[in-house]
Amino acid sequence: MRRVFGIFSASTAIVVALSLIAAAGTAGLVIVLGEGLDELMAGRRLGAPWYFSAFGELLITTVATFLIPVVISHHTQELTEHHRTKLLKHYLSIGPLAVRNAGEGELVHAAMDSVERSVKYRSSFIGPAVSAVATPVLILCFIAFAIDPLSALLMLIPTALVPVVVLGFQQRFGSSNGEYRRAQGILSATFLDALRSLGMLKLNGGSQWMGKRIRQATERVRQQVMKLLARNQLILLVIDSSFAVLLLSSAALLAWWRAGTGAITPGAAMSLVILSFLMLAPVNYVGSFFYIGMTGKAAEKKLTEIAEIPMHRSMANPLHVDLRHRDLILDKVSASYDNEHHALSGVTWHFPAGSRTAIIGPSGSGKTTLLRVLQGQLEATGGSIRDAHQAMGSATLKANTAVVEQQATLFGLSLRENLLLGAPKAGDEDLIEVLQEVGMGSWLAQQPGGLDERLGESGARLSGGQAQRISLARALLAQRPILLLDEPTSALDVQTEEEVLQTLRAINRSTTVITVTHRLGLLADYDYVLVMDQGQLIQAGDREELLAAEGYLKEAMDGFRQRTAALHTSSPAQPGEEN
Structure with missing residues (x-):
């Protein structure tokens, strides 16, 4: 966003200017009303110039006041889009491994809640707050030049105390926002874990356990919110007691004194008292929105910390390798999700170029973990992955693999946009060709929008098979030498x-x-079969050779054939028989 003087955006500067124009218009109107009172008390009628002056001041105030929320609303939308786009690009640039290490739940919370609070702080708080501090000075200038310089000088004393008091409380309570921000991050992470694990929690009876965790996290957030609200109310009380009472009483005494000595007219005395109210209103605005200021600064601190997360080394420039003609070799590869427990341990195998390999094994045996390592989404903690000439890191693996997951990942965009994620430079002819290749050509011909047909949120307008084939088409479009399924x-x-x-x-x-x-x-x-169990490779080799040898695969296939034969030989129930 473009900045003015390196402090705030052009939109914020416009809000400050409009706020000061509205304040000046209001002050001018009050002074004109005071002059009108003096004219009436002197027995003179108000002439056309007075009405023109009053109408002009009122018009200026009305227009400026109307434009302020319009500018703030536009700035809010622009700033929200800017920050979330910038944050998303940062997440993509640092890579999924860095995102996982930083905490996915906390980063999701930052993209939603922290951005929202930061935007409110930037668009709805800074501009009005700056104008609120400047408005009393502007009003004092009107008092000095249009009413009484001495009264303006004396009223400067209580006015000067306000920024000192406000800034002092901000520094005193600003650190407490870190506790609130951390509590919010923990709640977001816990809730995200619950959403991802709904099926597992239900099947394993863990709903109450997860519910307890969410309640505890929610309670921590509630406690921090109550502390912030209490401190906000304390600030309001301090501002009201230290400024409102002092300023209003000072203005009333000055008006009575200066009018009594004949230094100012009764109309000017009335204007002096009313203008003291105008000096008070912006400061009350700052107090009312102090919560936004505190939480906004905390959110900006969090966003700054996230922006400093370095790019993971897996996002470095990939090596140039030829895996279409060279084997992919795993040499004693190990991997872990928490750096303590091995999800993979000492896996050694080589995938011949152009081969078809199936990975089987019981649930939790490490199959998906091995696939994540091969696609560069999980770093190997031991061993090496290489071709015939050199070792490869996560960046090289990602550049050479395309992935089709169990649940197709599609976005609420057009068919074309979903496919171009795999190959941004592909033309329409390439897209149509790959759709025909995966058996979606006839479906495409029936769509009124063609390649621009919207797929709905997460591909909601598609069946499971259609979504999976589009996901496969996207993977094939990428033309990577290795396809992981x-x-x-x-x-x-x-x-x-x-x-x-x-x-x-x-x-x-x-x-x-x-x-x-x-x-x-x-x-x-498949040409080859790998059998995984407890993170280890317990059988591997040519499919026919493994089926002929004693081991897991032969036993599993024998059991499979027996069950299949039993289903085929079982006689169906005859009509009239009881089941």
């Missing part, structure tokens, strides 16, 4: 599954395909 057909019906499998079988043999699956019946499409 995480249970790509687990949520599909039999017919849709077969359609997706036919698409996968037709993938060019220059692409290495690595698939995590629980479905043993799909292994016929």
Whole structure:
């Protein structure tokens, strides 16, 4: 956002200027009213010039007052979009590993709540606060030049105390906002964990445990909010007692004294008292919105800390490797989510270029973890991943892999925009060709919007199979040498599954395909099988060789065939039989 004098934005400067213009117009109107009172008390009629002056001052005040919220509203929208876009770009630039290390829940909270509070502070607080501090000075100038210089000089004394008192309380209570911000971050992270784990919590009876955690986090936030509100009320009380009473009583005494000595007219005395009220109103505004100021500064401090999170090394420039013609080699690879417990331990295998490899094993065996390491979303804590010539880090792995997850990730954008995420420079012909390749050509022909057809939030207008095939089309469009599939057909019906499998079988043999699956019946499409258990590779090799040898895969396939045979040989219930 463009700044003026390096302090605040141009919109804030406009708000300050309009606020001062409105204050000047109001002060001018009060002085004109005082002059009118003097004319009436002297028995003279008010002439046309007086009415023109009063109308002019009223018009200036009205227009300026009307424009202030318009400018603030426009500035709020612009600033919100700017900050959230900037924050999102920062999250993307530092990489998912840095986001995970910093705490996803806290960063989501920052993008929503902290940005909102910062924007309120910048657009709705700073401008009015600056004008509130400047307005008493402006009013004193009107008093000095239009009413009585001595009265203005004496009223300067209580006015000068206000910024000192306000800033003192701000420094005294500003540090307490850190506790509130941390409590909000913990609540957001806890709630995000609960949303991600709803199914698991329900199946494992953990709903009460998670509910207790959320209640505790909510209670901490409530306590911090109550502390902030209490301090805000204390500030209001101090401002009212130290400034309002003192200023109004001083103005009343000065008006009585100076009018009694004949130094000012009765109309000027009335104007002096009314203007003291105008000096008080902006300061009350600062007190009323002091909560926004405190929480806004805390939010800006948090956003500054996030902006200083460095880019993870996985986002560095990738190495140039040729994985279409070279094998991908894992040498004693280990990985951990918490740097304490190994999710992978000593995995060694090489994926021949253009091969088809299935990764199987019981739930929690490390299959998905291995896939995350291969796609550069989780760093290996031990061993190496390389081709025939050099080791590769997360950045190189990400540049050479395309991923299709169990649940297709689609956005509430057009079909074209969703596909271009995989290849931003692809043309419409490329998009149509890849859609036909995954069996979505006939569906596309039926859409009135064509490639501009909106998919709905998270692809809500698509069936599960359609969403999965579009996700696959996006991955193929990226033209990466390695395609990683995480249970790509687990949520599909039999017919849709077969359609997706036919698409996968037709993938060019220059692409290495690595698939995590629980479905043993799909292994016929794969050259190699890796069997994982407790983070270790317990069996690996050519599919036919493993099926012929004793071990997990042979036992699992024998059991699978027996269950299949039992289903085929079981006779259906005859009409009239009881089940």
